[in-house]
Amino acid sequence: MDEQIKQIAERLRGLREVLELTQEEIARDCELSLTEYTQSESGDYDISISMLQKVARKYNIALEALMFGEEPKMSSYFVTRAGTGISIERTKAYKYQSLAAGFINRSADPFIVTVEPKDEKEPIQHNSHNGQEFNFILEGSMLLWIAGKELILNEGDSIFFDSKLPHGMKALNNTTLRFLAVIM
Structure with a gap:
């Protein structure tokens, strides 16, 4: 990392x-x-x-x-086979796997995000960015904090939100969280 x-x-x-x-x-x-x-x-x-x-x-x-130090080249379509997307581990707790790294000029950035559980007392790191974000929980549970509201999302749940609002999340129940994040 x-x-x-x-x-x-x-x-x-x-x-x-x-x-x-x-x-x-x-x-x-x-x-x-x-x-x-x-x-x-x-x-x-x-x-x-x-x-x-x-x-x-x-x-x-x-x-x-x-x-990743790589430029996308595809303009018609780009296939990411299971388990093959370019990934980066920002920290020991967060791993981002890009699902469209090879598609040029796209209007959204889809990732599979894997979050390892942390100490329950550790504060949630908040960020904000222009655009919108869609998250779909693939496995585990997430505590999502958006502009002062706390939401719990479980496997199969999804949320679409204005990503200019301060937001942050963490894995719950001492289990790994995996979700699809699409940042637009």
Whole structure:
């Protein structure tokens, strides 16, 4: 996981240097705090998918270019066979498997997200990003916090929400959570 985070940080720095921008300009343009951006670029901190998506959308580059160092090439269709999507472990608790990494100019980013259970007392990490999000629970149970409301979603449940609202989640019942997340 640490090596993957460092590689993403290097790609963020490289993008900034190619665009000849300062850290302050990227943070401002992407509506991020300077601290969040500089920590992400350092490679010593977890980097949220929502932060990467803000940067990718603002500078019109593929999310996969930042996450995986690969550019999508397909424009008609892209098949992801079971268990083969490009994946990244942001932390020991979160794994994102991209289901459309090879499709260029797509309007949504679908992932299978695997979340390992954490200490019940550990606070939920919150984020927000432009657009909308759809989550469908494949296995386990999720505590989803959206703008002050706590919702419990179980296998087979789904939710569609405005992802500009602060939101965060965690696995419940000391079991692994797997869900389909589509970020639009």
